[in-house]
Amino acid sequence: MSVAYDIVAQEAASARALSALAPVPRSPIAPAQARLLASVAAFTHHRDTDALDHSLALSLAELAPARAVVLCKRAADGRRLESLVRCAADAQGLFCLHTGAPIADDPALEPVWRCMDQQQSFAETLADEHRLYVPILHEGRALGALQLESDTPLDGAHALAEGFARIYANYITLLNESERDKLTGLYNxxxxxxxxxxxxxxxxxxxxxxxxxxxxxxxxxxxxxxxxxxxxxxxxxxxxxxxxxxxxxxxxxxxxxxxxxxxxxxxxxxxxxxxxxxxxxxxxxxxxxxxxxxxxxxxxxxxxxxxxxxxxxxxxxxxxxxxxxxxxxxxxxxxxxxxxxxxxxxxxxxxxxxxxxxxxxxxxxxxxx
The missing domain is CATH 3.30.70.270 (Reverse transcriptase/Diguanylate cyclase domain)
Structure with a gap:
């Protein structure tokens, strides 16, 4: 009797194992969702900070959509911006990346500083240009901010930009821990x-x-x-x-x-x-x-x-x-x-x-x- 029970139990276990290997029907994903998932997977694939920065700006510019996306990063001392990454569309509509060091006391960066200091997102309209500012926050501190520019209102991009900012803040913190010396904060x-x-x-x-x-x-x-x-x-x-x-x-x-x-x-x-x-x-x-x-x-x-x-x-x-x-x-x-x-x-x-x-x-x- 026990032998027969063992055989039945083994067959049941085998059947469960085979069913686990069987392909699971997948629900269709909307094109917009597929693009979003692909973008998140692409920019979290990177293992160095520069590549991550570029990928974030490019992903947001393509998905928002925005004419330009600027990533502003705050220096470790908190008193200055250490880098800017700008992704903007050219005359043919293709996105190009530009990097550089921001100019100290540049009045054009005042909204970026306000966004970081207040740790709040806000939108503004200058002439016919619409801008959205989103802080990049981690553990109560602003690591930087995103600036999105468009010819049309960016209301629909608000949640998307904040979501990308949260993912970026978590991921950049992990990268910094692997890239920097723990005692000094300098690169390792x-x-x-x-x-x-x-x-x-x-x-x-x-x-x-x-x-x-x-x-x-x-x-x-x-x-x-x-x-x-x-x-x-x-x-x-x-x-x-x-x-x-x-x-x-x-x-x-x-x-x-x-x-x-x-x-x-x-x-x-x-x-x-x-x-x-x-x-x-x-x-x-x-x-x-x-x-x-x-x-x-x-x-x-x-x-x-x-x-x-x-x-x-x-x-x-x-x-x-x-x-x-x-x-x-x-x-x-x-x-x-x-x-x-x-x-x-x-x-x-x-x-x-x-x-x-x-x-x-x-x-x-x-x-x-």
Whole structure:
């Protein structure tokens, strides 16, 4: 009897398993719903912040519909906007993306600030243009705002824009946690590798090797600078790791205050940091790095007192490999540390005066891949 019961039970279980594998009839989805789901799936697919920003603006512009969508992002200090992404239709009706740094105190951004400060959506009409402002909120804080522009009222786009803003706020928070160093809030090493690879995927116009070595640079040159804290182990040994962490945190604040909004700042690990900065020529890049070095040297760190950094930098030029540029900046950094510390040296400068050999070099103490 028990054997027969077992056989029946097994057959029933098999039947349930087969029915679970059978295709389930699907209810038809309206085209508008399908487009919405596809857009959400597309923009949450991205794993870096820039791609996510672009996808959000494009998705909203297509679905709202709006003539233009602007994503305004607030800086970590809350006192300024750090970036703008604008998606606007061209003469043929095709959407194009534009990114850039907002102009400080731009009166056109006053409604954006009002939207963020009040944490409320609102609409306004200027001449024949209709605009909708929606804050991007997370845990009681405004991360930024969306601005939608149209020739017709945007009443129907209100719920859609607020829904996208909520999804974006949740997702960008997760991305920031994976992209940024937990102590300083600067970008981390993993994000640095992505930024550098993207830089070399879109190189500047070619220049002859002798021009690069001589420091003749175009207006869109990027310089990679590495610096670390001098005698940082001594700080940890003398004052403890809590004060060591405080030095790193305050140094990150000095970095934000020293460099421009367009420069990209990273904590590479431990007491080592990296900056990607644009400059017309080597003198401009060196000047920015020297100002930062002097700023740190004059700053009084609590309990610890004065702290210095050594800086090495190199030009990121077309035809170079990422690890080669890192190695050049690394060699310049160690030249600075071996010749007194608390100084700034560039690889090209050292090659010109014969302090370093110009022949190709292998990857140094920093490994990118």
């Amino acid at each position: 090493r993993r994000t640095f590798e992505r930024h550098l690879q993207r830089l070399f995927d879109h190189p500047e116009p070619a220049r002859a090797p002798h021009e690069r070595r001589a420091g003749h640079a175009g207006p869109d040159n990027v310089w990679l600078a590495i610096f670390d804290i001098d005698h940082f182990k001594r700080i940890n040994d003398t004052y403890g790791h809590i004060y060591g962490d405080e030095v790193i945190l305050l140094l990150a604040q000095q970095m934000r205050a020293s460099f421009r909004q367009a420069d990209v700042l990273f904590r590479f690990g431990g007491e080592e940091f990296v900056v990607l900065l644009a400059g017309h020529d080597e003198a401009e890049a060196r000047g920015a790095l020297e100002r930062f070095r002097q700023r740190v040297a004059s700053y009084l760190f609590p309990q610890v007192g004065h702290v210095t950094v050594s800086v090495g930098y190199a030009l990121a030029a077309m035809g170079d490999y990422p690890e080669t540029v890192i190695d050049r900046a690394d060699k310049a950094l160690y030249f600075a540390k071996e010749h007194g510390r608390n100084r700034t040296h560039g690889y090209e400068e050292l090659v010109r005066r014969g302090a370093l050999a110009a022949e190709p070099v292998s990857t140094g103490s920093i490994d990118l891949f």
